[in-house]
Structures are given as structure tokens and as C-alpha cells.
Amino acid sequence: MSINWDKFDKEFNTKALAEELKEAEANGSTNDFKEVPHGTYEVKIHKMELTTAKSSGNPMFSCWFKVLAGEYNGSMIFMNQVVTQRFQIAIVDEFLRSLDSGLEVEFESYKQWDQLIMDIFEAIDGKLEYLLKYGKTNKGFNTFEIIEVYEVGE
Numbered sequence: 001m002s003i004n005w006d007k008f009d010k011e012f013n014t015k016a017l018a019e020e021l022k023e024a025e026a027n028g029s030t031n032d033f034k035e036v037p038h039g040t041y042e043v044k045i046h047k048m049e050l051t052t053a054k055s056s057g058n059p060m061f062s063c064w065f066k067v068l069a070g071e072y073n074g075s076m077i078f079m080n081q082v083v084t085q086r087f088q089i090a091i092v093d094e095f096l097r098s099l100d101s102g103l104e105v106e107f108e109s110y111k112q113w114d115q116l117i118m119d120i121f122e123a124i125d126g127k128l129e130y131l132l133k134y135g136k137t138n139k140g141f142n143t144f145e146i147i148e149v150y151e152v153g154e
Contacts (some may be wrong), residue, residue, distance in 0.1 A: 034071075034072060034075060036067060036072045036075045036076070036077050036134070038134050038135050038136055038142075039133075039134060040131060040132065040133050040134070040147065041065070041067045041068075041069075041070070041072065041077070041131070041132050041134060042067070042068045042069045042070075042129060042130070042131055042132075042150075043065040043066060043067055043068060043077065043129065043130050043131075043132045044065070044066050044068060044128075044129045044130070045063060045064070045065060045066075045099070045121065045124060045125070045130070046064040046065065046066040046076065047062070047063070047064040047121075048062070048063045048064070048117060048120070048121040049061075049062055049114075049117060049118070049121075050062075050083075050110065050113060050114040050117050053080075053082055056082070058082050058083075058084050059082070059083050059084060059110055060080055060081065060082045060083060061079070061080070061081045061083050061092045061117070062078070062079065062080050062081075063078075063079040063095075063144070064076055064077075064078055064079075065077040065078075065079070065130075065132055065134075065144075068129065077132070077134055077144075079095075079142070079144045089107050089113075093105050093106070093107060095144060095146070096116075096117070096120055098145070098146035098149075099120060099124055099128070099130070099146065099149070100124075100128065100146075100149040101119075101120040101123040101124050101128075102123060103116065103119055103120055103123060105120075126152060127151065127152055128149055128150065128151060128152065129149075129150045129152055130146050130147075130148065130149055130150065131146070131147040131148035131150070132144060132145070132146060132147070133145040133146075133147050
């Protein structure tokens with residue numbers, strides 16, 4: 001079976017990946033990322049989308065935070081929340097509201113929600129940064145709480 005690599009070249013920003021790899025190599029680092037421990041970090045949202053979970057194929061909200069300062073500067077924190085139940089959607093809605101995008105957050109359908117998540121990302125990308133409290137529940141699930149919102153350039 002032959003793989004159509006053109007499909008992946010179109011799907012992923014290969015130019016940006018190549019530039020990131022060159023930058024990492026120039027800084028003496030390619031794959032030695034430290035796992036970010038729970039704590040409070042200044043972050044920007046690097047990526048945010050409604051996608052599907054690899055294991056189940058169920059709808060999942062995914063948000064990638066890039067740490068902007070300190071020992072873990074440049075490292076990533078990942079929020080992945082399956083969203084098939086009311087309480088799961090509520091967790092994500094509350095998180096989306098905390099981003100202070102100026103957009104009304106309300107789940108009506110997955111299609112509508114997908115567009116809303118893209119609109120929120122567009123509204124905050126390059127404009128807002130956050131103080132993120134990255135923690136854990138007593139049952140061991142990761143938590144993500146926006147404590148402060150900063151305008152870029154403040």
C-alpha cells in the first residue's frame with residue numbers, strides 16, 4: 001500500500017514544522033522536552049479545536065498551551081476533554097468563557113460548537129495570554145483554570 005504524502009503536506013504546515021525543528025536544533029534541543037508539572041504558568045494558547053479522540057473516535061476538545069516564561073519556557077501543556085456528556089461540555093464551556101474572547105459561549109450542536117471554538121481561537125490568538133493554574137483533582141484528572149487574562153504587549 002502506497003501512502004499519499006501530498007495529503008499530509010497539504011494538511012499540516014510543513015514549512016512551520018521545518019522552521020520549528022531548525023530552531024530547536026539551533027538551541028541544542030530536539031526531543032528532550034521536560035514534562036511540565038502541575039503549577040501556575042504564564043501561557044499563550046497555541047492551538048484549540050474540536051477534534052476526535054484517537055482511542056474512541058468520540059468528540060474531544062483539545063487545547064495546547066505554550067509556557068512563556070520560567071524553567072518550562074517553550075514547553076507545552078495539553079488539555080484534552082472528551083465531550084459526550086453534559087458535565088464534560090459544561091467543563092469546556094466554562095473554560096471557553098474564562099478566555100475572555102468577547103464571544104458568547106453556548107453549546108447548541110457539535111457543528112455550531114466547532115465553529116465557535118475556531119472563532120474564539122481567532123479572537124484571542126496573538127492578542128491575549130493567560131495565567132494558567134494547571135492542577136489535578138482528587139481523582140487524578142488534570143484541571144485547567146485561567147486565573148488572569150493579559151493583553152499581549154501589556
